[in-house]
Amino acid sequence: MKRRRAVKQQLVAEAGGAHERCGYDRYLGALAFHHRDPEAKRFSISQAGVARSIERARAEAAKCILLCSNCHAEGESGGSMKPPV
Numbered sequence: 001m002k003r004r005r006a007v008k009q010q011l012v013a014e015a016g017g018a019h020e021r022c023g024y025d026r027y028l029g030a031l032a033f034h035h036r037d038p039e040a041k042r043f044s045i046s047q048a049g050v051a052r053s054i055e056r057a058r059a060e061a062a063k064c065i066l067l068c069s070n071c072h073a074e075g076e077s078g079g080s081m082k083p084p085v
C-alpha cells in the first residue's frame, strides 16, 4: 500500500503536482490520471504500483492528463454546468 501511494505521488509530482486547469493540489487522492485517448483505457494508474514498475506506470502517465476529481466529474457529465433535472 505504501509503495502504491509512493508511485502515484511520484507520478503526480512529475505531472506538475496539481491539476493544470484549476490548480488543485490539496489532496493526492482527489487527483487522477485520465487517458487522453479513450481507446487506451485498459490500464489504470491506480493499479500501477501493485505489480508493475514505476517505469511502466510512468509510460502510461505520459499518455494521460492529470485531473482533479471536481473537473473529472464535470468532464464525465459532458462539461455542462446545468443542474440535473
Ligand SMILES: [Zn+2]
Pocket (backbone or CB within 6 Å): 019, 021, 022, 023, 024, 067, 068, 069, 070, 071, 072
Ligand atoms: Zn481541476
